[in-house]
Amino acid sequence: MRSTVNAIAFALLLSSINFISAPAANAGCQDYPESITPACVAENLAIAKLVQEAYEAAQVARRLQEEQTARDNAAKDAADRAASIAADNALAPDDCARSTNRYLQRCTDIETARAVAENEAKSAADRAATLAADNALAPDDCARSTNRFLQRCIDSAGEKARLENEAKNTADRAATLAADNALAPDDCARSTNRLTQRCGEIAAEKARRENEAIDSIRKISELDSLQKLANEKYLANKCDVAANKLLQVCVDSKAGADAVKKETLNLAKKISETRALLTKPLVDANGEVILTALLRSKSLSSKDIKAALDSAPLSADDKKSLAAYAQSLNNIKGTQGSSNLKIPLSKSLSEEFSSSTPKICAIVDGAIKTLKSGSCVLSIKFATESGFEIETTKKIAVKR
Numbered sequence: 001m002r003s004t005v006n007a008i009a010f011a012l013l014l015s016s017i018n019f020i021s022a023p024a025a026n027a028g029c030q031d032y033p034e035s036i037t038p039a040c041v042a043e044n045l046a047i048a049k050l051v052q053e054a055y056e057a058a059q060v061a062r063r064l065q066e067e068q069t070a071r072d073n074a075a076k077d078a079a080d081r082a083a084s085i086a087a088d089n090a091l092a093p094d095d096c097a098r099s100t101n102r103y104l105q106r107c108t109d110i111e112t113a114r115a116v117a118e119n120e121a122k123s124a125a126d127r128a129a130t131l132a133a134d135n136a137l138a139p140d141d142c143a144r145s146t147n148r149f150l151q152r153c154i155d156s157a158g159e160k161a162r163l164e165n166e167a168k169n170t171a172d173r174a175a176t177l178a179a180d181n182a183l184a185p186d187d188c189a190r191s192t193n194r195l196t197q198r199c200g201e202i203a204a205e206k207a208r209r210e211n212e213a214i215d216s217i218r219k220i221s222e223l224d225s226l227q228k229l230a231n232e233k234y235l236a237n238k239c240d241v242a243a244n245k246l247l248q249v250c251v252d253s254k255a256g257a258d259a260v261k262k263e264t265l266n267l268a269k270k271i272s273e274t275r276a277l278l279t280k281p282l283v284d285a286n287g288e289v290i291l292t293a294l295l296r297s298k299s300l301s302s303k304d305i306k307a308a309l310d311s312a313p314l315s316a317d318d319k320k321s322l323a324a325y326a327q328s329l330n331n332i333k334g335t336q337g338s339s340n341l342k343i344p345l346s347k348s349l350s351e352e353f354s355s356s357t358p359k360i361c362a363i364v365d366g367a368i369k370t371l372k373s374g375s376c377v378l379s380i381k382f383a384t385e386s387g388f389e390i391e392t393t394k395k396i397a398v399k400r
Contacts, residue, residue, distance in 0.1 A: 029043045029044055029262070029263060029266075042255070042259075043255075043258075043259035043262065043263070044259070046252070046255040046256040046258075046259040047226065047259050047260060047263065049252060049256060050226045050229060050230055050256040050260070051226065053229065053233075054225070054226065054229055057229075084099050087099075088100060096110055096111070130145050134146065142156055142157070176191050179191075180192065188202055188203070209273075209274050210274065212270065212274060213270070213271055216267040216268075216270045216271050217271060219263075219267055220264055220267050220268065220271075223263060223264045223267070224264070226256070226260050227257060227260045227261065227264070230253050230254075230256040230257035230260065231253075233249070233253040234250065234253040234254060234257065237249050237250055237253070239253060239254065314384070314386070314388055315386070318384040318386060318388060321346070321348050321349055321384060322349070322382070322384065322388075322390060325345065325346050325349055325351075325382055326390075326392075328345045328346070329345070329380065329392070329394055332394060332396070333396075334395070334396060335396070335397045335398075336370055336376070336396050336397070336399070337370070337398075337399055337400060338370060338400050339370075340367040340368060340369045340370065341367060342366065342367050343363075343366060343367060343368060344366075346382065349382045349383060350382065350383050350385075351380065351381065351382040351383075352380070352381040352382070353378055353379070353380055354378070354379045355368075355376065355377070355378060356377040356378070356379055356393070357374065357375060357376050357377045359372070359374070360372060360373075360374040360375060360376045360377075360398055361376035361378070361396070370398045370400060371398075372398070372400055373398050373400050374397075374398055375395060375396075375397060375398070376395070376396040376397075376398050377393060377394075377395050377396075378393060378394040378395075378396070379391070379393055380393065380394060
């Protein structure tokens with residue numbers, strides 16, 4: 001019963017879908033202005049009908065669950081009372097542990113006296129420990145309990161904290177400066193760029209796309225529940241029999257299933273678009289990965305790639321292959337003469353090379369061909385069989 005309620009209640013979340021949203025590249029029947037076209041109106045009505053049926057079924061299931069819960073609670077209360085009576089009967093009539101005696105004045109006084117004795121014993125032990133610790137210190141040591149609030153010790157502690165904070169701030173500034181210097185001047189990850197209008201707009205757009213992806217994933221889960229409901233309805237009414245296909249219930253269930261399937265495909269396209277824009281896996285509120293990322297990195301040192309891949313939802317073999325490939329890229333010398341570089345570099349990964357500086361270097365017949373002196377910038381994509389991709393760049397100084 002509980003699983004049925006959960007499944008139906010989950011389907012009901014579809015009622016929260018916003019039927020008018022901002023235009024998207026893959027706009028569907030729940031995106032304005034497509035949502036007001038005759039075909040989309042029919043599809044949305046079919047989905048809405050399924051939602052209503054799911055709601056009604058959930059109301060019935062919820063009521064049955066509430067009735068069952070009430071019966072379970074009554075049975076538990078009866079069992080608790082029986083256990084309490086049995087426990088009381090095993091004790092002496094005047095025992096303060098009996099449920100009927102706990103709030104008697106005599107029992108309250110006994111409990112209070114016990115608590116007082118325990119607290120006094122603890123306080124005495126604390127005082128003895130403090131005295132022993134003080135005796136192990138020099139008489140003027142500020143760590144002694146008797147000295148902590150002397151003005152001299154307060155000033156000393158304040159100065160120590162100030163120096164520690166200054167040292168920490170200096171280290172933080174140095175670390176931030178080093179991190180900034182490792183980035184391009186216009187990189188939004190630089191501390192000096194984070195609050196600029198351009199970077200704010202980029203961050204806002206990224207957050208919007210991520211939220212859209214999360215919402216699309218949630219909607220697909222909800223649509224899956226409605227798809228199951230429509231299919232069960234289709235089978236229960238034997239709609240696959242030719243004589244029944246024109247029955248209204250069969251027409252409705254097929255229309256609903258088709259509408260749900262179409263909307264699911266549209267949402268899947270949106271998710272695919274969002275994935276290409278992510279730089280790290282997208283996680284839900286519980287920290288579970290809900291969307292893998294197209295990893296982008298300008299620096300693929302063995303340390304960088306390991307840190308990036310450790311957080312990615314990949315198999316050990318995939319991580320090993322990607323890390324080895326990144327190392328192969330790092331092994332390409334930063335300065336090249338007239339000799340060509342053979343590609344591909346890996347037999348286990350798919351890879352794609354292109355030149356961002358075609359006048360300096362080009363990809364010709366399975367090799368990187370240097371054309372003239374200058375800075376050669378290569379764009380490189382490589383991916384595992386499971387579809388996890390990494391995109392990076394490699395800069396080479398060509399001297400001919």
